Amino acid sequence: MFHSALSALTFSSGEFLTITERRGLSGAWSWVLAGGEQIWSPGFFRLLGLVPNATKASYDLLLSLVHPEDRHRLPAPGEVRQGHIPHETIVRVIRPNGTVRVLSLVMEARFSAEGRPIAVNGTALDVTDREQLSRMREVERRRGALYLTEHIVAFSVGLDLRHEFPFEMAQVHGLPYEEICLDPYAMIVPEERAAFQDAALTQIERRLFFQGTAHERLANGELWHFKIITVPVLDPDGVYLGRCGLKCPARSPIPISSALSKGLDQAVTGHHLRAARALLDWSMMDLAQASGVSHSTVRRLEEDREHRGSRSRLQAVEALRRAGIRFIPMDDGTLAVGKS
Template sequence: MDAADLRSSSDVFLHIIEESGFAGGWHWVFATGEQRWSPGFFRLLGLDPAAIAASYDLFLDLVHPEDRSRLATPGDALQGHVAPTALLRLIRPSGELRVLSVLSEIRVSPEGRPLALSGVALDVTDRERLRQIHATEQRRRQALYLTTYATTYGVDTDDLHQFPAEVARVHGPSLHEISVDPFVMIVPEERETFRDRAYDLHDRRLHFQGTAHERLANGELWQFRIVGVPLWDETGRYLGRAGVKYPIHDSGAPVRGAAAPRDLRLTHALEQAVRGHHLRAARGLLDWSMMQLAEASGLSLSTVQRLEANAEAQGARSRHKAVAALRAGGIRFVTLDDGTLAVAKF
């Protein structure tokens, strides 16, 4: 496991490894000079956040002299010349040596001008302990379906679905059958209609949500809400889909204890479904101007204008920043049963 694997990890796992001192992240905005480190990154470097200010130069100074060339210098970063991944040694102020897997990402303007640098680091010194934490998280996710029938899932670009093995145990068909055709879990009288609608929205790279009844291997009949959302990288390249399924009552409310599990990829996918008209509606509910949204999200006015004109790439980081700012202002983006994304103020 390395830092790149964190992109597809669940929120729970990310929280666990950061709290355990295994991971952390940083962000540097070039125009303002603002730098932020997560609490986990301070712990990773062996620094006290109350006594030390976040600084990319300081991070670089702690890297073993023989490994510093694997990270971009501040000057290189400002020019946009950043190696995406690196494995390097870090010397904490205490003298302790750690090995870090580092993932760095540069954000640029539509004209290609470097705007910011973000990164995440994973401590891989003790790979066995990290493997054990990861295995524990996998067992937790697997056990979740056996007890609640709720799970997240992924769909790759070849349309193969990735479910935990416990889904096959609960429903009866083999995991291979389910990965090729997950609709085999749906009762026959609903299957064709549900499949046709799902594939239609899938082919058009649109957000899908629906409910269906599924017969379990033990004969019980349960109703599930199933959500599938396209996932994109920052350049707009389609990566597949992220999804979730969980049982619901006839009223549509989740069965107690079976609320949709959180997953970082699904959260990103849902935020990427927010389009320009959603942003305009959200601003209207808050009585915000474009400039106010720009200030709240740390974006430029021109970036907000591009977002509202749907001129930014679907997976652009700016979209996530705008959504986060609106949520902080009291806005919620709610998915309805027909797949429509509604905007509400709480």
């Protein structure tokens, strides 16, 4: 009876692969080297963001979807034909819709009696969540260490205005962690607190970027002067996601993070674009050609008829930045436009 019950709870690796494929977590592929036939399972197509059997399976197609920084981790087609393959590797894949997944690839070569490679088989497992969790833990560790040593931190603000700080910030300021996440203004000295909070909340309510300075008392009694900047973040459809921010000593240059930079780019409006074009002596057509968008799109951007999260805005800002334009946040909540 025990053996029968145990058998009912076990299943083959093939059955396991079928179950995980149905959930979009795994896939398999093979390459018969002699005839050149390549076969992908439906799950492997789906892992790559492709419709099963709507595209011809090929190793070159797989390589083209691997993130450029990770392609060196996979053998070239010629190496595969010789049977020179890694047993296991992890790569990022950029799907046709732009999403990125992390795949663990296991490969095995089969050889003839004479030692010639005749086929290569592979399986793929989606480990995106595991890799993201690992990276998040490492980022959080570094964030905490940076605030302990340099008093610099990047943070996020949710729709409920809860601030996500590293735990070490509470340690540095000698305040309860939950208190500073719910009320970050509690770290500011009392005589400056109300004015700073009013100015920050006004910009948050208007969904504009905010920059200001404030003095804060640390747990060891030292008084530090900090610069704090927060910017709204929107998705490509213009949906407001919250804010990201950065806090650093006022005497230090602001170390702009990628999230903060994107938020500042989304704060660039039509009059900023017109001012930037004037500094470069560019026409609207010049900006359209430099940024890879249409003339009508540039016109909509300059008339503020495109939502702030649009990709075309980011493309236009990046084109202007390559040409030497700088968008500089000022303490009064405005963006200055300059040319370097």
